[in-house]
Each structure stands twice: as C-alpha cells, then as structure tokens.
Amino acid sequence: IPVRYIYDNNYFNDPHQGIPKGGYNELIEKLYDGCDVILETDFLSDKEKYTSMADHVVYTGTIDAYFDYCYGKLEYRSLHFEHELLNEYNHQGVAVMNYTDSETPFTRKIEHKHFAFGTQEKTVVTREYPAEWEDGMEPYYPVNDEKNSTLYERYKELGEKEEKVLFGGRLGEYKYYDMDKVIESALNFVKQYL
Ligand SMILES: Cc1cc2nc3c(=O)[nH]c(=O)nc-3n(C[C@H](O)[C@H](O)[C@H](O)COP(=O)(O)OP(=O)(O)OC[C@H]3O[C@@H](n4cnc5c(N)ncnc54)[C@H](O)[C@@H]3O)c2cc1C
DSSP states (O other): OOOOOOOOOOSOOOSSOOOOTTHHHHHHHHHTTTSOOOOSOOGGGGHHHHHHTOSOEEEOSOHHHHTTTTTOOOOEEEEEEEEEEESOSOSSSSSEEEOOSSSOSOSEEEEGGGGGTOOOSSEEEEEEEEEEOOTTSOOOEEOOSHHHHHHHHHHHHHHHHOSSEEEOHHHHTTOOOOHHHHHHHHHHHHHHHO
C-alpha cells in the first residue's frame, strides 16, 4: 500500500524557488523600457539588414537555422499543452502537480493562479504532454546526445567566426538552462563581450 509521509510536490531541488514579483512580463517590460522593440519579425528573414543596425548583435534563436542548416538539423524535444478554464476556485491546491505514473498521459498539471497567490473565482489549468519534435514545431529542449552535441560543436565553430554576432541562450548555445542559470549566463556574457 503506497503511503505518503510528506506533501513535498516540488519539481526542483533548488533551495530557493520563485518568480519575480509581478511575473516575468513586468521584468521584461522594464528591461526594454526606452528601447526600440520590433515584434513579430523573423531576424533570419533579413539577417544582413538587422545585423547592420547595431555594433553588436546577440542572437538567441536556433544556431543551426542561423547558418541555414548547412551541416544538418539539430534535434529537440517538444511538448504539447492543453489549457482549460475551470469553474472552480481551487483545482489542485498547488501550482505544479507531477504525474509520474504510466497511466496518465501528461507529465504535469499547472494551476497558474497559485504562482501569484491568485484569488480569482475561476482557475486556469494546463496539462503538459511530452511530444516528438518535428520540423516547424517549437523547439523546447535540446537533445544533448553525442550526435547532436558533435553537430552543435561544428555550428559553434562557425559562430565564433562571426564578427558582430554573438550566440546566447538555450537555442543559441543548444543547452538546457533554467531561468536563474540563463540570467547568470547573460550577465557574464555582457561582462565578457560587451
Ligand atoms: C516548457 C518549459 C518550461 C520551463 N520551465 C522552467 C521553470 O519552471 N523554471 C526555470 O527556471 N526555467 C524553466 N524553463 C527554462 C527557461 O524558460 C529558459 O531557461 C529561458 O527561457 C531561456 O531564455 P533564453 O533567452 O535563452 O531563450 P528564450 O526564452 O527561448 O528566448 C529566445 C527568444 O529569441 C526569439 N527568437 C528565436 N528565433 C528568432 C528569430 N529567428 N527572430 C526573432 N526572434 C527569435 C524567441 O522568440 C524568444 O523570444 C522552461 C523551459 C521550457 C521550454
């Protein structure tokens, strides 16, 4: 008989966990305050034009796409999300509930209101399903096996030859990063290159 002694539903082992006050949107909006922002635009649709607009360019898209997949495509893991608005005040009591059993097709259920101690009458939940990545799908996680890591190294070498363009972040470096790690990496990046 399975017995639960604790109510620790953590997905992570980090001693400190959280999100910025007001969420990441507020943080990003403040970071970009006073900057020109162009949205809904694929940088790769006119690489030369956008590169000529600045002294330094930090490219955070997929590195293989930047080089037009000249050595072949890197592989990713993808996900599929299902969102639902429920007529309930509280669905699961916590922000994240993990499902590790083989009968449940999704791996976790997110109840968004609990991230910010929401008191809304209704609640929005998202079920997260693993999905095979196919061309055109959102690349969520890199597959850091030998084949892909070797391929990435070849793109990285090409990247190092670019004069103005620096490659950063989870897609530019083909690396899994948590938020705290990617922010740390961005701050080090600025110190090192800019
Ligand atoms: C499903 C999922 C859940 C996660 N959960 C957590 C979590 O709970 N805790 C945690 O700490 N971390 C989590 N992470 C990791 C976190 O999201 C990443 O560490 C972080 O977003 C990486 O930042 P980034 O700037 O490298 O990449 P992104 O946030 O992906 O930013 C890259 C940006 O580049 C833009 N871009 C790409 N290509 C182009 C192009 N050609 N032209 C113009 N723009 C382009 C994209 O639109 C995007 O805005 C999660 C990641 C995923 C995928």
